Amino acid sequence: MNQYGTTFPLWRASAGVHWDxxxxxxxxxxxxxxxxxxxxxxxxxRQDYVFLIHFSRAWALAVTKADxxxxxxxxxxxxxxxxxxxxxxxxxxxxxxxxxxxxxxxTEEDPANIAYTxxxxxAGHSGDFLDLLVALAPCVLxxxxxxxxxxxxATHGAYSDWIKTYGGADYQETCEAVGALIxxxxxxxxxxxxxxxxxxxxxxxxxxxATRLEAGFWDMGLAAG
Amino acid sequence: MNQYGTTFPLWRASAGVHWDxxxxxxxxxxxxxxxxxxxxxxxxxRQDYVFLIHFSRAWALAVTKADxxxxxxxxxxxxxxxxxxxxxxxxxxxxxxxxxxxxxxxTEEDPANIAYTxxxxxAGHSGDFLDLLVALAPCVLxxxxxxxxxxxxATHGAYSDWIKTYGGADYQETCEAVGALIxxxxxxxxxxxxxxxxxxxxxxxxxxxATRLEAGFWDMGLAAG
Amino acid sequence: MNQYGTTFPLWRASAGVHWDxxxxxxxxxxxxxxxxxxxxxxxxxRQDYVFLIHFSRAWALAVTKADxxxxxxxxxxxxxxxxxxxxxxxxxxxxxxxxxxxxxxxTEEDPANIAYTxxxxxAGHSGDFLDLLVALAPCVLxxxxxxxxxxxxATHGAYSDWIKTYGGADYQETCEAVGALIxxxxxxxxxxxxxxxxxxxxxxxxxxxATRLEAGFWDMGLAAG
Amino acid sequence: MNQYGTTFPLWRASAGVHWDxxxxxxxxxxxxxxxxxxxxxxxxxRQDYVFLIHFSRAWALAVTKADxxxxxxxxxxxxxxxxxxxxxxxxxxxxxxxxxxxxxxxTEEDPANIAYTxxxxxAGHSGDFLDLLVALAPCVLxxxxxxxxxxxxATHGAYSDWIKTYGGADYQETCEAVGALIxxxxxxxxxxxxxxxxxxxxxxxxxxxATRLEAGFWDMGLAAG
Numbered sequence: 001m002n003q004y005g006t007t008f009p010l011w012r013a014s015a016g017v018h019w020d021x022x023x024x025x026x027x028x029x030x031x032x033x034x035x036x037x038x039x040x041x042x043x044x045x046r047q048d049y050v051f052l053i054h055f056s057r058a059w060a061l062a063v064t065k066a067d068x069x070x071x072x073x074x075x076x077x078x079x080x081x082x083x084x085x086x087x088x089x090x091x092x093x094x095x096x097x098x099x100x101x102x103x104x105x106x107t108e109e110d111p112a113n114i115a116y117t118x119x120x121x122x123a124g125h126s127g128d129f130l131d132l133l134v135a136l137a138p139c140v141l142x143x144x145x146x147x148x149x150x151x152x153x154a155t156h157g158a159y160s161d162w163i164k165t166y167g168g169a170d171y172q173e174t175c176e177a178v179g180a181l182i183x184x185x186x187x188x189x190x191x192x193x194x195x196x197x198x199x200x201x202x203x204x205x206x207x208x209x210a211t212r213l214e215a216g217f218w219d220m221g222l223a224a225g
Numbered sequence: 226m227n228q229y230g231t232t233f234p235l236w237r238a239s240a241g242v243h244w245d246x247x248x249x250x251x252x253x254x255x256x257x258x259x260x261x262x263x264x265x266x267x268x269x270x271r272q273d274y275v276f277l278i279h280f281s282r283a284w285a286l287a288v289t290k291a292d293x294x295x296x297x298x299x300x301x302x303x304x305x306x307x308x309x310x311x312x313x314x315x316x317x318x319x320x321x322x323x324x325x326x327x328x329x330x331x332t333e334e335d336p337a338n339i340a341y342t343x344x345x346x347x348a349g350h351s352g353d354f355l356d357l358l359v360a361l362a363p364c365v366l367x368x369x370x371x372x373x374x375x376x377x378x379a380t381h382g383a384y385s386d387w388i389k390t391y392g393g394a395d396y397q398e399t400c401e402a403v404g405a406l407i408x409x410x411x412x413x414x415x416x417x418x419x420x421x422x423x424x425x426x427x428x429x430x431x432x433x434x435a436t437r438l439e440a441g442f443w444d445m446g447l448a449a450g
Numbered sequence: 451m452n453q454y455g456t457t458f459p460l461w462r463a464s465a466g467v468h469w470d471x472x473x474x475x476x477x478x479x480x481x482x483x484x485x486x487x488x489x490x491x492x493x494x495x496r497q498d499y500v501f502l503i504h505f506s507r508a509w510a511l512a513v514t515k516a517d518x519x520x521x522x523x524x525x526x527x528x529x530x531x532x533x534x535x536x537x538x539x540x541x542x543x544x545x546x547x548x549x550x551x552x553x554x555x556x557t558e559e560d561p562a563n564i565a566y567t568x569x570x571x572x573a574g575h576s577g578d579f580l581d582l583l584v585a586l587a588p589c590v591l592x593x594x595x596x597x598x599x600x601x602x603x604a605t606h607g608a609y610s611d612w613i614k615t616y617g618g619a620d621y622q623e624t625c626e627a628v629g630a631l632i633x634x635x636x637x638x639x640x641x642x643x644x645x646x647x648x649x650x651x652x653x654x655x656x657x658x659x660a661t662r663l664e665a666g667f668w669d670m671g672l673a674a675g
Numbered sequence: 676m677n678q679y680g681t682t683f684p685l686w687r688a689s690a691g692v693h694w695d696x697x698x699x700x701x702x703x704x705x706x707x708x709x710x711x712x713x714x715x716x717x718x719x720x721r722q723d724y725v726f727l728i729h730f731s732r733a734w735a736l737a738v739t740k741a742d743x744x745x746x747x748x749x750x751x752x753x754x755x756x757x758x759x760x761x762x763x764x765x766x767x768x769x770x771x772x773x774x775x776x777x778x779x780x781x782t783e784e785d786p787a788n789i790a791y792t793x794x795x796x797x798a799g800h801s802g803d804f805l806d807l808l809v810a811l812a813p814c815v816l817x818x819x820x821x822x823x824x825x826x827x828x829a830t831h832g833a834y835s836d837w838i839k840t841y842g843g844a845d846y847q848e849t850c851e852a853v854g855a856l857i858x859x860x861x862x863x864x865x866x867x868x869x870x871x872x873x874x875x876x877x878x879x880x881x882x883x884x885a886t887r888l889e890a891g892f893w894d895m896g897l898a899a900g
Contacts (some may be wrong), residue, residue: 053519056526057351060513063529064571065801067877069503069555076506076529079513083523105519109434111340111441118343121514125350126282126740128803191873198866202742209334216336278744281751288735288754289796290576292652294728294780301731301754304738308748330744346739351515353578416648423641427517507801559884561891565786568793575800576732659784666786 004141004179007186010195011137014204015211022138022211023146027218032150034157040225041159042097047113047220049090049104054117056082058124058136065129067188074181081174089165112220116213123206130185134203137182138211144175229366229404232411235420236362239429240436247363247436248371252443257375259382265450266384267322272338272445274315274329279342281307283349283361290354292413299406306399314390337445341438348431355410359428362407363436369400454591454629457636460645461587464654465661472588472661473596477668482600484607490675491609492547497563497670499540499554504567506532508574508586515579517638524631531624539615562670566663573656580635584653587632588661594625679816679854682861685870686812689879690886697813697886698821702893707825709832715900716834717772722788722895724765724779729792731757733799733811740804742863749856756849764840787895791888798881805860809878812857813886819850 003009012019027044030036059082062075094104116139124132147166157163165171190197228234237244252269255261284307287300319329341364349357372391382388390396415422453459462469477494480486509532512525544554566589574582597616607613615621636644644650678684687694702719705711734757737750769779791814799807822841832838840846865872 053522056522057514060510060526060529063510064507064514069533069551072503072506073533076510076526076533079510079526080530083519083526101519111337111438114344114434114438115336115340118347119339121347121350122343125346125800126803128801128806131803188873197872198862199864209339213336213339278747281747282739285735285738285751285754289732289739294758294776297728297731298758301735301751301758304735304751305755308744308751326744350575351578353576353581356578412648414649422647423638561787561790561888564794564884564888565790568797569789571797571800572793575796659789663786663789 004144004175005183007182007194008137008141008179011134011204011207012141015138015208018208018211018215019138019142022215022218023142023149025215025218025222027222028146028150030222031159031162032157034159036159037225038158040221040223042094043224044217044221045090045093046099046104046107047110047217049087049094050107050109051113051117051217052082052087052090053105054121055136055139058117058120058132061121061124062129062132062136065124065132067129067185071129071181071185074177078174078178081170085170086165089161093161110220112213112216116210116217119210119213123210128189130189130199130203131206133182133185134206135210137178138207138214140178141175142211142214144172147171229369229400230408232407232419233362233366233404236359236429236432237366240363240433243433243436243440244363244367247440247443248367248374250440250443250447252447253371253375255447256384256387257382259384261384262450263383265446265448267319268449269442269446270315270318271324271329271332272335272442274312274319275332275334276338276342276442277307277312277315278330279346280361280364283342283345283357286346286349287354287357287361290349290357292354292410296354296406296410299402303399303403306395310395311390314386318386335445337438337441341435341442344435344438348435353414355414355424355428356431358407358410359431360435362403363432363439365403366400367436367439369397372396454594454625455633457632457644458587458591458629461584461654461657462591465588465658468658468661468665469588469592472665472668473592473599475665475668475672477672478596478600480672481609481612482607484609486609487675488608490671490673492544493674494667494671495540495543496549496554496557497560497667499537499544500557500559501563501567501667502532502537502540503555504571505586505589508567508570508582511571511574512579512582512586515574515582517579517635521579521631521635524627528624528628531620535620536615539611543611560670562663562666566660566667569660569663573660578639580639580649580653581656583632583635584656585660587628588657588664590628591625592661592664594622597621679819679850680858682857682869683812683816683854686809686879686882687816690813690883693883693886693890694813694817697890697893698817698824700890700893700897702897703821703825705897706834706837707832709834711834712900713833715896715898717769718899719892719896720765720768721774721779721782722785722892724762724769725782725784726788726792726892727757727762727765728780729796730811730814733792733795733807736796736799737804737807737811740799740807742804742860746804746856746860749852753849753853756845760845761840764836768836785895787888787891791885791892794885794888798885803864805864805874805878806881808857808860809881810885812853813882813889815853816850817886817889819847822846 027036027040031041056079059075059078063072063079066072066075090104091101120132120135123135143166147163147168150163150167186194190199194200252261252265256266281304284300284303288297288304291297291300315329316326345357345360348360368391372388372393375388375392411419415424419425477486477490481491506529509525509528513522513529516522516525540554541551544550570582570585573585593616597613597618600613600617640647640649702711702715706716731754734750734753738747738754741747741750765779766776769775795807795810798810818841822838822843825838825842861869865874869875
């Protein structure tokens with residue numbers, strides 16, 4: 001089974017129980033079996049729209065920090081995919097609830113939401129391209145992993161649209177591209193044995209922190225149910 | 226009574242109940258009467274050390290975004306005051322508990338801590354000098370207001386050192402300087418009637434959000450008690 | 451005749467002779483009549499490829515500094531237009547000379563090139579969205595103005611490809627969109643009478659400085675002839 | 676003889692003739708023997724004041740990108756040293772010519788000046804702490820090397836104040852501290868054999884580019900004579 005490259009599985013393993021707490025969170029299993037209260041889902045969806053705004057900003061920041069034109073183009077394509085394609089799910093589902101985009105954009109952010117997106121942005125500003133990528137990775141690839149796992153359930157159920165979006169071919173392709181981007185970025189900056197270098201521990205720390213903040217995002221959604 | 230300039234009282238008023246919830250938080254009253262559990266205080270102190278690290282980074286960012294040499298110097302002096310003077314309290318009190326600076330620096334940040342400091346840094350990166358100052362203001366001037374209010378109690382009690390630091394002349398002087406810096410920055414960028422201009426509402430929003438994140442920091446401390 | 455909105459003509463007028471020195475530069479008239487030495491054009495083209503890399507980075511920075519989702523999308527679309535469409539001219543013409551993209555990307559930047567692109571990026575980092583836009587404007591809209599003026603000559607001549615690119619409908623449409631983006635950004639931040647506000651002079655200064663750096667870019671091209 | 680640490684001599688050697696062209700520039704030898712035209716010196720001095728403003732901003736940016744509290748403090752101290760101590764020379768000499776600080780601050784920057792300072796700032800924004808340090812190094816340590824070399828001439832001559840500033844104990848101490856900061860930053864991020872790692876070439880490139888931009892700054896001064 002594809003693991004989105006060779007670096008991600010190492011980071012994922014280093015996060016240990018924190019990774020499992022994120023991808024196997026109660027919010028996710030309730031999404032999968034349709035038992036998630038609608039209020040929890042809608043609170044999550046509104047927060048996630050604002051999350052995607054700041055996540056797009058973080059990918060745009062990556063464009064400014066790339067070392068090659070190929071890194072730039074992948075990051076720029078991801079910005080487009082986020083603010084055009086992925087957000088389309090949020091806009092459509094929220095429109096069904098009578099919420100237009102301007103209202104969504106003005107959503108008061110939950111502290112758990114602020115914590116993750118601003119942590120990612122600061123990872124980029126304080127470090128280099130790789131410090132930014134490692135903080136972006138848990139969200140992009142975690143959603144990919146969840147989407148792929150839940151995929152069989154996607155044809156029915158209250159939240160099948162969500163599952164289809166992240167389990168679908170387009171999103172999985174984005175994950176492959178991001179996994180390859182990470183592998184290339186690691187090779188360019190850390191060489192062939194990144195795990196032996198002095199930055200590896202710090203990168204794993206960033207990955208774990210970002211993973212925990214992702215789990216906090218599910219907590220926030222569940223608490224609104 | 227001095228209000229730290231003319232802009233701060235307006236922002237403070239605009240935050241309404243959120244401001245009161247921050248400066249009159251149970252954590253503060255328990256600090257004042259000495260009833261705050263030691264564990265809560267120490268958790269707060271360790272988190273606050275890391276907070277000051279990132280807060281210093283935000284003031285250093287302000288140096289890079291200033292429009293005048295005077296704005297630069299005040300911001301640079303504040304960085305020095307934070308990482309030399311204000312931290313001294315944390316280092317001394319933590320040393321009494323057997324914690325050295327390296328251990329403190331490695332403190333795993335609570336999400337409530339991450340949320341506030343990274344919000345402030347992002348306010349600076351996404352906006353201008355003023356967007357940064359308005360996000361810094363609730364912490365700097367709120368602590369000044371609390372310190373001044375608690376001052377009479379400062380000569381005894383378990384947390385008198387803390388109260389003396391923020392109620393003391395040095396810190397109050399910093400607050401006056403920051404209040405004047407804000408007034409000057411507002412005049413230079415928004416003119417004589419800032420409340421009539423299109424940015425005023427957005428600045429008040431930032432102030433309210435930062436104020437709420439400050440209250441969340443007290444919540445975090447209290448929860449560790 | 452369309453002026454790319456209402457703000458640009460004011461900035462343009464404020465730059466006075468510096469604007470004329472840029473858009474009526476000898477490099478431009480020699481491009482128009484085909485008398486520009488090939489060596490000068492090729493030096494310019496290689497430098498301009500690297501310029502576009504950093505200019506794309508500056509537009510990506512704008513994505514991170516936008517206040518509305520509409521501002522974000524226009525900025526993100528401009529990044530795409532630059533690194534996909536506009537660069538296509540450079541890649542095609544340079545390929546005819548035997549230069550591939552990797553070689554182009556590794557071009558040692560001329561100081562005149564560094565000066566302009568890094569000035570724009572720093573305008574963004576030190577200020578807000580508007581400080582960035584005003585530094586981007588002379589290049590985007592100046593090329594539009596030049597392209598439109600030279601258009602009748604575009605069907606023949608050594609440099610007709612260049613002229614067709616900037617005089618063509620796609621690029622002119624980008625200029626309209628950027629002009630509208632600027633007008634909206636000014637209204638949102640400076641209100642209805644931006645010329646009366648305290649930031650107007652500083653914005654005009656930025657525009658003039660960026661305009662002079664653009665003229666310096668032509669000087670650099672011409673000197674390589 | 677002290678070489679300001681172990682990394683700097685390697686970077687210096689990698690820049691080869693570009694380094695010599697900078698530290699043995701005609702501007703420098705004319706400073707040393709007093710033959711530099713006064714107009715050239717004053718033009719340089721005014722530009723250098725603005726240079727120091729942006730150089731201080733770059734050191735403040737370093738505070739925001741440090742990995743340890745010790746790195747933060749050294750960077751913060753350097754900001755103070757620049758905008759308090761080193762600038763004092765410029766302010767004093769310019770005051771003798773009837774120029775006050777506000778006038779100096781408003782100096783229209785020469786493109787050669789813009790190119791170097793904004794290149795350094797962008798090195799910081801696009802990369803990590805080390806990318807920023809390597810771009811700062813040629814100026815800080817080059818001036819140290821020049822000051823130390825010219826020192827014997829410092830007791831007389833038209834430009835003895837300048838020579839005393841950079842050849843003096845205070846400035847030389849700053850250079851030692853910066854050299855040690857660089858060595859530590861390299862060890863923390865690149866390990867014990869930095870020259871074998873994938874980032875070394877890129878760092879040497881940055882050093883060479885910054886060195887050439889420094890030489891361009893002398894050219895600018897000389898051209899004003």
